Amino acid sequence: MTPQDVLAELTALADGDVPTHGGATMAYVYDSGLAEVDALAAGAQAAYQWTNALDPTAFPSVARIEDDLVAAASRLLGGGPTTVGTVTSGGTESCLLAVLAARTRWRAAHPDDERRPQLVLPVTAHAAFRKAAHLLDLTVVDVGVDPVTCRVRPADVEQVLSRRTALVVVSAPSYPHGVLDPVPEVAALAAAAGVPCHVDACIGGWLLPHLDSAPFDLSVPGVTSLSVDLHKYGYAPKGVSVLLTNDPEFRQGHWFATAGWPGYPVVNPTLAGTRPAGPMAAAWAVHRWLGTEGYARLAREARAATTALVAGLADVPGVRVVGTPATTLVALAGTDGLDVLHLADEATARGWLLQPQPPFTQPDGTTLPATLHLTVTAATAGRVPALLADLAGAARAALALPPPVPDPGLVSAVAGLDPASLSVADVDGLLDLAGLDGGPLPTRMAPVHALVAALPRPLAERLLAGVLDRVYRPTP
Numbered sequence: 001m002t003p004q005d006v007l008a009e010l011t012a013l014a015d016g017d018v019p020t021h022g023g024a025t026m027a028y029v030y031d032s033g034l035a036e037v038d039a040l041a042a043g044a045q046a047a048y049q050w051t052n053a054l055d056p057t058a059f060p061s062v063a064r065i066e067d068d069l070v071a072a073a074s075r076l077l078g079g080g081p082t083t084v085g086t087v088t089s090g091g092t093e094s095c096l097l098a099v100l101a102a103r104t105r106w107r108a109a110h111p112d113d114e115r116r117p118q119l120v121l122p123v124t125a126h127a128a129f130r131k132a133a134h135l136l137d138l139t140v141v142d143v144g145v146d147p148v149t150c151r152v153r154p155a156d157v158e159q160v161l162s163r164r165t166a167l168v169v170v171s172a173p174s175y176p177h178g179v180l181d182p183v184p185e186v187a188a189l190a191a192a193a194g195v196p197c198h199v200d201a202c203i204g205g206w207l208l209p210h211l212d213s214a215p216f217d218l219s220v221p222g223v224t225s226l227s228v229d230l231h232k233y234g235y236a237p238k239g240v241s242v243l244l245t246n247d248p249e250f251r252q253g254h255w256f257a258t259a260g261w262p263g264y265p266v267v268n269p270t271l272a273g274t275r276p277a278g279p280m281a282a283a284w285a286v287h288r289w290l291g292t293e294g295y296a297r298l299a300r301e302a303r304a305a306t307t308a309l310v311a312g313l314a315d316v317p318g319v320r321v322v323g324t325p326a327t328t329l330v331a332l333a334g335t336d337g338l339d340v341l342h343l344a345d346e347a348t349a350r351g352w353l354l355q356p357q358p359p360f361t362q363p364d365g366t367t368l369p370a371t372l373h374l375t376v377t378a379a380t381a382g383r384v385p386a387l388l389a390d391l392a393g394a395a396r397a398a399l400a401l402p403p404p405v406p407d408p409g410l411v412s413a414v415a416g417l418d419p420a421s422l423s424v425a426d427v428d429g430l431l432d433l434a435g436l437d438g439g440p441l442p443t444r445m446a447p448v449h450a451l452v453a454a455l456p457r458p459l460a461e462r463l464l465a466g467v468l469d470r471v472y473r474p475t476p
């Protein structure tokens, strides 16, 4: 075999993947629509693919790249003279590290309190914060959002703040509905209670400064840290995000240093040891080439496409937009009996990936409807008329289908099971019963999502892990 043969084989593996370019995959990928950006990123990744970002004293270029990215993010997002930051592998890691730093601060301030610190989360805060609480042993305090605007209400946050609160999170905007939380109001309440406030701008941070946005950044009094992903609207390849804070002490709270072994002295600002420099080099190159003007233009294009999409949706039967999209994210709910899970399947059949989000019951019993999440990028901009036409066809087809009701016998048979007692084989058997026999995933996902939505959350989570367990099985 030649290396070319191997590469051809690898490329062929992606035949079954959703497209990364062209704007029809409206989650997971962010296409600038500019071939130069892709070529530049590839060149930068290649130039740094063997560099180890573990040690910026051996590779001073890494420190320079990270400092430049942090400085750029700080300039864009209201940083000041004391602002410092850390380049991470992605949004999840930025969020984890913010929670870690907050936990460090809380423990230092309450040395005699043996209780778990609390993480105050609007239910719309990204799941990465639930993961952080799980890994770092904090208790999540869920705060419901207004069921119409899907924004958290400051008074609801105020009610749950206490001396146990380690961190409050707000989103700019939230991933599920693309709406902006009232950042200044919540940050002021947090400050008054002596609690740090993190703004999760992972998805919006590189856009909002170029749009006409309400205040949300590090310049807002009470905001103590902010996360922003370069691998989303920074149009960099996967694996690069920035965590900013105005307080150098806060950053120390997520760093790790040890001289407690016979090997090299270890200082890790992030979770990994050895770290790739390729993604950060690519982000640096794309940022250097696009510049503020380039990002502003791409942001305006994607925003204009979003506005056109929202206007055109008025003529698509059976759908409505949830809340007020603050950036380029749109959440669609069903009306007139349309089930958005069917709509997702019908859109898939027409070549579009729209991400299903199940219905959600809030702590106070109100519900947020099932929605489809659409991320609009600059690459979608030229395709809004085609998207609207396909959505109208998909909606008419979905309206003609009966609602995806899971088998009631199956639901009542499994609803009482204790997820902790189920083995991998048990879960496998349940998934067989649910119609996922052996093979990979079914073409229509609506029945699977409907089943998951009908089950108690812990059991649903166990079954979802079971689905992935089947996906990740090496052929012997």
Ligand SMILES: *Cc1c(COP(=O)(O)O)cnc(C)c1O
Residues within 6 Å of the ligand: 090, 091, 092, 093, 095, 126, 128, 171, 173, 174, 175, 200, 201, 202, 203, 229, 241
């Ligand atoms: C994407 C996202 C995250 C998590 O980021 P990953 O890069 O997927 O790890 C966190 N918060 C928000 C608001 C996001 O959109």
